[in-house]
Amino acid sequence: MAATEPVRPKAARSQGWTAGGPVSGRDTNLIRIGIVLGAAILWEGVSRSGWLFQDVVPSLLAIGAAIGKMLVNPAFYANLQVTAGEVFASLAIGGALGIFTGIALGSNRFLGAAFEPYVYYLAPTPRIIFFPVMIMWFGVGAASKIALGALSCFFTVALSTAGGMRGIDTVLIRVGKSFRATPWQMGMKIYLPAMRVPVLNGIRLGFGTAMVTALLAETKLSNQGLGYMIMQIYSRFDMPSLYALLIIVFIIAGAGNLILGRVTGTNA
Amino acid sequence: MADAGAGRSRWAAPALGAGSVIAIFAALEILLKTGIVNRFIVPYPSAVLLSLERIIVEENVLGRVGETAFEMFFSCIAVILIGVPIGTALYRYRALRRAVEDWVAALAAAPLVLAFPLFLVLFGRSSLTIIVMSVITGLAPIIIKTTEGLAGVRPVLINVGKSLKMGDSQMFWKILIPAALPVIFSGIRLSWTFVLISVVGIEFLINLGGLGQLINDLAERYDLPGTYAAILFVVGVSVCFFMILERVETWLRPNP
Structure with missing residues (x-):
């Protein structure tokens, strides 16, 4: 009897991995709405169930209200200003040093072979562990956060610039030389335009690492900045405000990344 | 000559x-x-080098390496067990992929580690906080690379599987995973790098656990050569870890 039952063709079973026509924008949006709604319902359910300690998972309404309160809190803007100042100073210092080092390592094969391995292997080490050293060198104020942020973004920018420098099409360089371009002209008309994307991409990534590092350093030891504010709220056990501030920081970080991506024409 | x-x-x-x-x-x-x-x-560089022996002997460095390795081990296994299935699901269900891939990319760029005070409240000041936090931090690259790797499998290989009338599971284990493994491993390498940074970083920030706490302890004691030596040691361990991962990645990469 079993033999008479319809058998699903084996080939069709593996279609799941490859089949599928174009996905409509409507389906995509429906899935997104479904995920957001599902997560919200689950969150609210857990919040109201009493399974976890009260306030550990606050109601979404409480978080929403806390976001509103945070956005009209002058202390938030004062701390935001401090952190933004630190991040941009880090990016300016670390980025400039990174571009300079990247150009030196990328333009000279010998220098690259001599020093790039150090930059390459030190790049992914946990930067925050250098914070005690930065405190000893630059004190407990904003300078130590700027120095640590600059150290973080230096590696990213240097490696990206060096890679970009090496990736320049040799034809472009030969064209420049055949036109007898001066070093200044070579730099401005050939190298700079050709390296634009990797350098800007490095700066975008460097912005991310500088921001995370500066904020983390603020959570460890500081008396101002958003990282400091997070620890203050944590020590008060004000969970709705903690969620609110973290959400706002994530949105600022995402927006910063998106804007830099748009400005530089590099993808996230 | x-x-x-x-x-x-x-x-x-x-x-x-x-x-x-x-x-x-x-x-x-x-x-x-x-x-x-x-x-x-x-401190004198010579004093820092001499302190290396002191911190290894007196500060129970091996035990601390063990603690960090323990947290790393569970985090690294967890990112694979969670990240690869999610990446596979995103490859298989294209509508889902279209819907959430931007979110995953945003997750990769988000300063998630900053949420550690939240996890301290949820899980207490324990290794669990470090592990959960590190898994979340390391998840995005492995998801992205798994989807990318599976999507990049050459159609000819999939057609071979189809012509052999392979089932779903055979297709996945015998064709897709082996073909996508080099790309998936580059995701694993990135994820594990994130995990290491997160584990050591959070250990340092919350002053708990292995190597991160060692640096914090020595800095709080104002043991200058010791602090520098501990940082040097952690940097050395990290560099060895990346070198090993890179070797494995090169070994997995198909030779042209």
């Missing part, structure tokens, strides 16, 4: 690199001795 020249240039660059590092340390030693650099801020 050409060979000799090539041999010389092959060694000249690394020699210059290592020589420069030694020269910097030697210059620093002299600057400290002459008092130009304050020795209460920067």
Whole structure:
């Protein structure tokens, strides 16, 4: 009897991995709405169930209200200003040093072979562990956060610039030389335009690492900045405000990344 | 002669690199001795090197490496067990992928580690906080690379599987995973790098656990050579970890 039952063709079973026509924008949006709604319902359910300690998972309404309160809190803007100042100073210092080092390592094969391995292997080490050293060198104020942020973004920018420098099409360089371009002209008309994307991409990534590092350093030891504010709220056990501030920081970080991506024409 | 020249240039660059590092340390030693650099801020490089032995013997470094390795082990296994299935699901269900891939990319760029105070409240000041936090931090690259790797499998391989009438599971384990493994491993390498940074970083920030806490402890004691030596040690361990991952990645990469 079993033999008479319809058998699903084996080939069709593996279609799941490859089949599928174009996905409509409507389906995509429906899935997104479904995920957001599902997560919200689950969150609210857990919040109201009493399974976890009260306030550990606050109601979404409480978080929403806390976001509103945070956005009209002058202390938030004062701390935001401090952190933004630190991040941009880090990016300016670390980025400039990174571009300079990247150009030196990328333009000279010998220098690259001599020093790039150090930059390459030190790049992914946990930067925050250098914070005690930065405190000893630059004190407990904003300078130590700027120095640590600059150290973080230096590696990213240097490696990206060096890679970009090496990736320049040799034809472009030969064209420049055949036109007898001066070093200044070579730099401005050939190298700079050709390296634009990797350098800007490095700066975008460097912005991310500088921001995370500066904020983390603020959570460890500081008396101002958003990282400091997070620890203050944590020590008060004000969970709705903690969620609110973290959400706002994530949105600022995402927006910063998106804007830099748009400005530089590099993808996230 | 050409060979000799090539041999010389092959060694000249690394020699210059290592020589420069030694020269910097030697210059620093002299600057400290002459008092130009304050020795209460920067310790003698020789004292730092000597402290390495002291921190290994007196500060139970091996035990601390074990603690960090324990947290790393569970985090690294968890990112694979969670990340690869999610990445596979995103590859298989294209509508889902279209819907959430931007979110996953945003997750990769988000400063998630900053949420550690939240996790301290949820899980207490324990290894669990470090592990959960590190898994979340390391998840995005492995998801992205798994989807990318599976999507990049050559159609000819999938057609071979189809012509052999392979089932879903056979197709996945015999065709898709082996073909996508090099790309998936590059995701694993990135994820594990994130995990290491997160584990050591959070250990340092919350002053709990292994190597991160060691640096914090020594810094709080104002043991200058010890702090520098511990940082050097952690940097050394991290570099070894990345080198090993890179070797494995190169080994997995198909040779043209």
